[in-house]
Amino acid sequence: MTLRVVVWATGGVGSIAIDAIRGRSDLELVGVWVHSAAKVGKDAGELAGGDPIGVAATNDAAELIALQPDCVVYAASGPDRDAGAIPHYLMLLEAGINVVSTSSTSLVYPPAYYSPAWRGQLERAAGAGDASFYASGIFPGFGSDQLALLLSTQSKTIRTVTVTEVALNDHYPVADVMMNGMGFGRPLSFEPLLQTPGFIEMAWRAPIHLIAAGLGVEIEEVRGTLDRRLTDRGIEVAFGTITAGTCGAVRTRAAGVVNGREAIVVEHIIRMARGVAPDWPSSEFDADYRVDIEGDPDIHCAMNVGAAEGHRAGHAAMTATAMRVVNAVPYVVAAPAGLLSSLDLPTTLPRNAID
Template identity: 55%
Template sequence: MSSTPIRVVVWSTGGIGSIAVRAVAENPGTDLVGVWVHSPEKAGRDAGDLVGIGPIGVTTTNDADALIALRPDCVVYAAMGPDRDAAAVPDYVKLLEAGVNVVTTSVHRLIDPAGFEPEVWREQLAQAASAGGASLYASGIEPGFAADHLVLMLTTQSKSITSIHASEIALYDDYPVVETMTDAMGFGRPLDYQALLSYPGTIAFQWGPGLRLIARGLGLQIDEIRENFDRVATDRDLHVAFGTAEAGTCGALRTQAIAVIDGREVITIEHVNRIAPDLGLEWAEEMTQPVYRIRIEGEPDIACDMTASLREPKASGSPMDSGAGAMVATAMRVVNAIPYVVGAKPGLLSALDLPLTLPRHALR
């Protein structure tokens, strides 16, 4: 790879974008040349001041064309919002057509671009990548690694495989977005409330890409994807970041996307989400930080539990917010991939198309 720093723009300064700004600015292998912001209030500020590292001489802007005119090699796209996919795809197309590579945490379903739907969006992205000679790669901690790519890495130890079960077990008491927690997931709602996740096809739509990536990597063909959506009530009022979940309403839930192969359930991607650590114990034991758990039955049986957390300064050595650790991991999955994506053949890439995206200049 070239010793010349890679010119990078970071798109958005939310939680993931701010981490990406800091990581790109601090890495001698990358040159932060621009930062896109959504709100006019953030435009015109020094990006370093905005993300808490002090002035770095890069001024934020909400002018996409001005950023493209800088001719960056890659954009770290981390914009989020209620119309995330519909808003992101046109941005991807514009960047790719201009010859700018894109690494993104925003549209999770692009971890398996071959199955990305709707098909018209996939075709637009593929045509834009071809026209601009650029590539697009999506990742994150989950989806993008813990329940799919890490599974494939672990199977390199397998002689035979009977089943694969990948779980995320997480406490969501500090997640503040009301619409996501109540309308989409159903927390704080009666157990018979029609949460968005409970509609047929939604779970398969969200987590099917991970199942397909695993199957594709192992040379398997999925017959169908089955779904399970289970809830349990809290026995007390819970005062959490999004508001109050009253006793008797949903306090924990479990989603399962299950790939059926050769007539039997073979691969399961499961999420156990709670707003109190002692709820839903029938699905997983009590824990206070996110755990990504993989169980592969076969020869040999393989078990792996992974966490990603931050610590305070070494003088105290005490754990910090574990959710913050997962956010750093999410951002670095794409930031560390930048040189590999820039060096790849043009197109829509998955983890199967890249070598291990090992970090450069990570030793501190």
């Protein structure tokens, strides 16, 4: 059976999703939503950087709902993503349309979502429309939680689980997120959104609780820390220029406390150029996703995404993010109605991926 799919937004992740779906025999792209009025009416294939495919983009949500798609791949980005996305999710779910999303990463484990009120609204909408919602990506997503749980199937005992992303983010184009949200290109005296008390704990709460749920333990609290480093040279990135003497690397750490000690840890290290913060863990690839399990046995695994020194051309982590939800579409459509996590789905194997 071919499933009818709409892609919501044509940024980096959305464009990859469009390109992937048009190459699948089990999925059919029937509509594309765009935020910009300048993109309305343009061919979705061209917006994704390819050849025309005969699907015109629209900013009319009612028009897309009327198509009665089986699923929406939601990939909108920008500040306050959840505030903008939740009304769309509710509208789609109530209409009986399944949703897979890379936008609301705090929903990778819905029971730990930071807004019980929004979670309740989503649960009611999913029930009313007999539809399902699933959020994933690469980190949060596979690299931050599911990979660790997969590796833990080899464990007799576990003392600590640490998951780490080490990546370049010079390709990310949204200046507000990178500069005001994370502090890149700002002096260390600037207080980014990341520095807001409780923000780091909130940002990484979901994957920590997902791992805990998979391992059958309770999280007592989450502790967060932030570190930033300056660049000694100017760096050209997708959202502009980072001047020397401003922030060029950011490191966050969130630790879930179990039985009074830090047992499940998420670390996130991103740079705007290699060589910034040289004393921090680094990678020659687009991104490294590392899992370190201290226990019996000790387990250490590094997953490299993208070609070495090929970061700007590959955007490999962005592709992995998109495919986590595109590959999940058939499984989410087949799942019972409700808010899902990776614990609720089988391994979302890619169909027709071998060319």
